[in-house]
Amino acid sequence: MTREAAAQILERIALLLELKGENPFKIRAYKTGAEVVESYAGDVMQLAIENKLAGIKGIGDALRDKLHEMATTGKLEFYENLRSEFPESLFELFEVQGLGPKKIAALYTELGVGSIADLKRVCESGEAARLSGFGGKTVVKILESIAFRSEHASEFRVDQVYGLAMDILEALRSHPAVSRAEVCGSFRRGKETVHDLDFLCSTRKPEEVIEYFVKLPMVEKVIAHGGTKASVYAPNGVQCDLRAVSAQEFPYALIYFTGSKEHNVELRQRALDQGWSLNEYAFTPVEGKESRPLPSVHDEAELYRSLGLDFIEPELRENIGEFEAAEKGQLPHLIQLENLRGVFHNHTTASDGMASLREMAEAARDLGMQYLGIADHSKSSFQANGLNETRLLAQIEEIREMNEEFEGHFRLFSGTEVDILKDGSLDFSDEILAQLDYCVASVHNVFNLPEAEMTQRIIRAIENPHVTMLGHVTGRLLLQRPSYAVNIPAIIDAAAETGTIIELNASAWRLDMDWRWWKLAKEKGVKCSINPDAHSTRGLQDVLFGIRSARKGWLTRKDVINCLPLGEVEKVLKKKRPD
DNA sequence: GCCGTTTTCGGCCCGACTGTTTTCAGTCG
Structure with a gap:
């Protein structure tokens, strides 16, 4: 059994126990256990087979035995018994926004709702609205969430x-x-x-x-x-x-099946202009039309070259300007994973991360990074065990001491992911922020403001000279929760004006700011920071997803501040600071 | 169910918002 499968079973146990109204702390223990299994730095399943999980924080006697059973037999009897009490499709109800265990339990016991399809039916029939604790608005919210979900079905x-x-x-x-x-x-x-x-x-x-x-x-x-x-x-x-x-067909087919459709339409048109027809197998001369001899093509680059174009990287093939740039030799030299020298916006056990400061630092060094920025949550993010001023100052001190130990071979930057409060003020005072190397500011609550108010809220935060960068600008969770209402071009303008960096949150759940905006941001002179938002040592590797999105957004190493080596990146972090 | 130089019980993360209520339960972050 893979660690992902084991973690999923623990998560599902937690959900089922919630439905049964079990002790919330027991439920949390299963959720924590799932996170530990998913993010543990070593080979957790091998340890489970050997029954050597003792001592791992978050895994006690009960979970140790259950993981051993899963790792050795591929099953867990406790889970099999539990799940047999409910229909398998019940799990999907937890993905609906606005539905939690209590409401799901009510829907199931009162109306026999065991799937999204059932849920939709009882919402539309009016049955759901008659349940205690439900009403018209709840039902509307549920139906909206179901619609959002079905729009993204099978993605x-x-x-x-x-x-x-x-x-x-x-x-x-x-x-x-x-x-x-x-x-x-x-x-x-x-x-x-x-x-x-x-x-x-x-x-x-x-x-x-x-x-x-x-x-x-x-x-x-x-x-x-x-x-x-x-x-x-x-x-x-x-x-x-x-x-x-x-x-022989491979380069043609590779381009054809890579797409996009819009890109291919344009490409075929350009071939026709030369008197050639292009499909997924070859160029062929168009009958009755004057044409140059057919080119010989062994790879994608030769195919583009034969049409008078520079090689267009796959990420750019959306027909949004790549042809014009390729004609003029003006395509960007896209950023690569190897260009990254370090990362900002990472969490530790001080807030809601799974790894300690030292473990995160060592993992970053092992990945060949020169520096690691720590940005744990601030005090308003209670759910994430956000740091208050005292704990933050203690962390700054801890980082300072660890940096002395590294003797310049590696550096930790002390930062914070400070909450942007409802009115755009920050969760820490300027005096506190001034003691940090940098600051990421993010919205974590009150998502339902009108667009103008949300935009103003974020701009006010950006205008603070201590805010080095803006975290996950839209708050979206891909396939689960849409962006809150916000005027991105206005945010980009404000970032350009104040010299604020915008994050490209590399978590696969977010990839936020979206690649579609980076061309604009780049034109305005806004810099990007590719941030894994890592909550574990494994999470650091999410930069891979961030690089994909950055490339798709036409970004080069010059646009991304964490491509800068130690010795230069500090200047960028200080740029906004008054002194 | 986990954890403990305040160990084997009694804590465990808290506040805002929403929509349903008529004082609060459920959900979310």
Whole structure:
């Protein structure tokens, strides 16, 4: 059993216990246990097999035994018994905004609601509104949330498919008859969510490769299975398609299946202008039309070159200006993961992180970073164990001492993720903020302000000279919660005017600010910080998702402050400070 | 269910907002 599966079972136990009205602290223990399993730095499942989990904080005797049972037998009897009391589809109700355990329990026991479909029915029929504690507005909110969810049905966040994509790609590349293989589609274009995974490979033996693909261990169900193409479902419901083509066809097919559709339409038009027709297999001369000799194409770059274009990176293929830039040799040299020198906005056990300051520092060093910025929550974020002034000052001191120990080989920056309060004031005074190396300001509550008020609230925070950067500007949770109402161009203008950095929150749940705004921000001279918002040592690796979005937003290493080496990045952090 | 140089019981994270109420329960962060 994988750690993800084990963590999910613990999470589900917590949900089921909530429905049964169990002791909330017991429920929290299961939730904490799930987080520990998910984010533990070592091989937690191997430890579970060997029954060596004792001593890990958050895992006591009961969870240790349950994890041992899961790791060795692949099942958990306690969980099997518990889940048999409810329909499997009940879990999806927890994803509806405005529904918690109490309301779900009421819906289930009073009306027999066991799925989203049931829920929709009783909301529309008026039955739900008659339940005690429910009313017209509750029902409207529920229906809105269901609609949002169905708009994004069968979409997945990148973190939900990334491992699967890499595993399948590796499996394909390891097959002796496969010469080249790639993931295509929106995944390759760096989209924030995807609805399926498209694989392409070149081979002389397509049937053999297709046969191999549909029998891979991660295949749950085969949907279609032909000589050059197959579609399958992975266990988490992700559809994966494979196309097998010849080596000659590969570059054409790679471009075709990478898309976007809009990009391909423009590309085919440009081919037609040369007298060539372009499809997923080749250029062919258009009949009855004067044309130059067909170019020889071995890879994507040659195909673009043959049309008078520089190579267009997959992330840029949305037909939003990349052709004009490619014609003029003005495409940006996109940022790469290797360019990052450090990261800001990370949490520790001082607030709601899973790893200590030292563990986070060591993990960042192991990843080859030169510096790590700590930004734990501020006191208003009670739920996240936010730091008050006393604890923050103590952390500053702890960081100072640790930095002496590092002797300049590595540096911790002391910061905070300070709450932007309802009126735009901050959760810490300027005197306190002045003692930090930097400050991330974020909205964590009162999401329902009218747009003008929310925008003004954030701008007021940005105008504070101690606010180095703005955290997750829209508050969205991908596929779960839409952005609050906010005028992004106005925020970008204010950031440009005040010299405030805007974060690209790299958590796969957020990817916020969205890639669609970065071109504008860049034009206005606003700098970006790619921030993992890590709550564990593993969370630091989310920068990978941030890099994908930054590339999609046309950003180069010059636009992203955490590409700067130690010795230079400090100046950027100080830029807004009065002194 | 977890945790403990205040150890084996008794705490455990708290406040705002919303919509339903007529004084508060449920949800969220």
